[in-house]
Amino acid sequence: MGEILSANRIEGVVRKDVPERVISRLPIYLQTVETIAATGQDTVSSEDLAARSGVSPSILRKDLSQLGRSGTRGVGYSCPELAATLRTFLGLDRDRRVAIIGAGRLGSALADYAGFRRRGLRLTAVFDIDEEKIGTSIGALTVSSLDDLPAWSEDIDLVVMAVPAAAAPAAAQKAVEAGVRGILNFSPTVLDAPDTVRVHQVDLASELQVLAYYSALDTAPLNPGFEEHRN
Amino acid sequence: MGEILSANRIEGVVRKDVPERVISRLPIYLQTVETIAATGQDTVSSEDLAARSGVSPSILRKDLSQLGRSGTRGVGYSCPELAATLRTFLGLDRDRRVAIIGAGRLGSALADYAGFRRRGLRLTAVFDIDEEKIGTSIGALTVSSLDDLPAWSEDIDLVVMAVPAAAAPAAAQKAVEAGVRGILNFSPTVLDAPDTVRVHQVDLASELQVLAYYSALDTAPLNPGFEEHRN
DNA sequence: CGGTGTGAAAACTTTCACAGCA
DNA sequence: TGCTGTGAAAGTTTTCACACCG
CATH class of the missing domain: 1.10.10.10 (Winged helix-like DNA-binding domain superfamily/Winged helix DNA-binding domain)
Incomplete structure (x- = not known):
């Protein structure tokens, strides 16, 4: 891993x-x-x-x-x-080409991010499996069918996964087969991929749970009078 | 920090x-x-x-x-x-109350995340400064004015920042004043906050740039014939 | 003079390997 | 027997403090 x-x-x-x-x-x-x-x-x-x-x-x-x-x-x-x-x-002197998989709310929001170009990244494609979404526009791009991903393999270096957890492993598999070199995964699932493909995880709930832990520290104990349990 | x-x-x-x-x-x-x-x-x-x-x-x-x-x-x-x-x-046995600041595409997408409840988090409010957005609905919630944040201070433990970089510091300041204990910042800006408030950063471009670095490793050298420099 | 570059020390994290318990 | 819990070793990251140079 x-x-x-x-x-x-x-x-x-x-x-x-x-x-x-x-x-x-x-x-x-x-x-x-x-x-x-x-x-x-x-x-x-x-x-x-x-x-x-x-x-x-x-x-x-x-x-x-x-x-x-x-x-x-x-x-x-x-x-x-x-x-x-x-x-x-x-390696940003030559633009890195990024595709987003998942044209739902999150995928669209990420595609919208204005800073791509300025930060050495170029958004080249958006994919989805939903027939309703395929063919619609997101910014300057048209949503493609995930089944067409292999045809794009020469034009994609990195992939952002913005699909429901259940759909993530299959989509990741396709990305790996298409030869992408890195996956940024916003789905709350651990993806496994060969060593040639780097996977980074960004999970909203996990991040918030870590903050939740720290937010509970140093606050007034809910249950005072209890004392230190040590083994 | x-x-x-x-x-x-x-x-x-x-x-x-x-x-x-x-x-x-x-x-x-x-x-x-x-x-x-x-x-x-x-x-x-x-x-x-x-x-x-x-x-x-x-x-x-x-x-x-x-x-x-x-x-x-x-x-x-x-x-x-x-x-x-x-x-x-x-500390998830009692739900942590989360507010989202920024009702744009990203904020709405994050608010939409179905897993909050299941993962011990409760979305209590969404804020924005845009008059157009205030009063509109996002899921079961109505977007409030960021100026009203102080009134909510008892009902918010954690904040998710989903606003443009330029708006982030001022919004973070308000969140800190309202006594939140943690901020998850999706804006590409380093926020500083007192030690009592934990700030975690999630930056799409930075994450992709790290992946970009690794995607360039181990690929065929553009300049073969050069050899290993070791000190 | 002022601020970088860097060894050496301190702090922290992971791995190893096995004792100990259900 | 099988798998956890844990010291001790190995490895990694950060801090310190100062030599060095523009």
């Missing part, structure tokens, strides 16, 4: 194996540095960039140092240079 | 401080064990439950052992008992 691939070969250059934890923070840095660059500020310190990204300055410096030296001592990081480095490293 | 609270007092019982990593896996176990229970299977081994939850058996056993002994040696875990333990531990 979600094994880390170890070859790490991009454009022929073999890189130090960068941990997934680090990779998952890079998009945040990218977004933050773009926001800062948009204000006209040309350089930024690790302290400032870290604060705005919600991480510690030392972790930010460690993370960025793994992409090669990218800052200037005594000055900070050049916003445009850093943004370019991050985009290249993440 | 997102400091771990340390008091950990639930219903008067002081617990071992359970790491966030562990907490974030519990909802998955809960969902998996409920699915298994629904098939009529009464007990489950750590090996089986782990495989279906996408984790290793040892990590599953370690995680569950932190909730107190919950299995039976030689047998496995009782599905109904384990589900009850997890629900209680996560």
Whole structure:
């Protein structure tokens, strides 16, 4: 499940194996540095960039140092240079092509997200199995039949799954067969896929349940007078 | 940012401080064990439950052992008992009240999610600032003005932010002032909030960018003939 | 001078392997 | 016997603190 691939070969250059934890923070840095660059500020310190990204300055410096030296001592990081480095490293210099499976409310909402292009992603197709939806428009796209997915396999790198839990495994199977390299799964189901396909899970209820746990901490006990059970 | 609270007092019982990593896996176990229970299977081994939850058996056993002994040696875990333990531990035995801020496409789609009740969550309100949307219905709820949020403060534990990035900080501020305990933020902005409020970020583009990175690994090098640089 | 880059230490997480119990 | 619960080992991530350089 979600094994880390170890070859790490991009454009022929073999890189130090960068941990997934680090990779998952890079998009945040990218977004933050773009926001800062948009204000006209040309350089930024690790302290400032870290604060705005919600991480510690030392972790930010460690993370960025793994992409090669990218800052200037005594000055900070050049916003445009850093943004370019991050985009290249993440493979966003050439647009990644994304398809959404599921043209219901959630799928349509995600398809609507205006930031795709700006963030190096291109929405190329939307699929559904519902005859009612096939042929309708979502933004500039027309909903295709999921059965036609194989025909698109050359034009899809990543898939967003926005279908009911029951439909997810079969749809994922089709995506895998079509050769997609990653699946972002909004259905509340653990999907299994071969090691060549990365699956990330986003589950509304699970996230809220974690928050629910923390929301119950530190509140007045409902049942005072009870005491510590230890084994 | 997102400091771990340390008091950990639930219903008067002081617990071992359970790491966030562990907490974030519990909802998955809960969902998996409920699915298994629904098939009529009464007990489950750590090996089986782990495989279906996408984790290793040892990590599953370690995680569950932190909730107190919950299995039976030689047998496995009782599905109904384990589900009850997890629900209680996560604080889901009494429904957590959730509000959605943002009645656009995404907010409506999330409000529509059928699993709330079953998963210990109750959607109590939907807010927006757009006069056009206020007063319209989403499912059984009527969209309220965000300005009325303070009046609801007693009825909201958690908030889901589904507004454009530009509107997120102000909306989060209102939620914090109303005393919510957690925010699940779908806007692509890092929100800062006091330590008493936990903020989790879910960003479509960031998730896809991480997948994009991995999708570029192990593909045929664009620039073959280059060889391994090792330090 | 000021802020990055980085070893070394500390903290945390996962895996291993097996004791112990139903 | 079979599978949980758990110490101890291995591995990973974060923090610290400071050398180094523009």
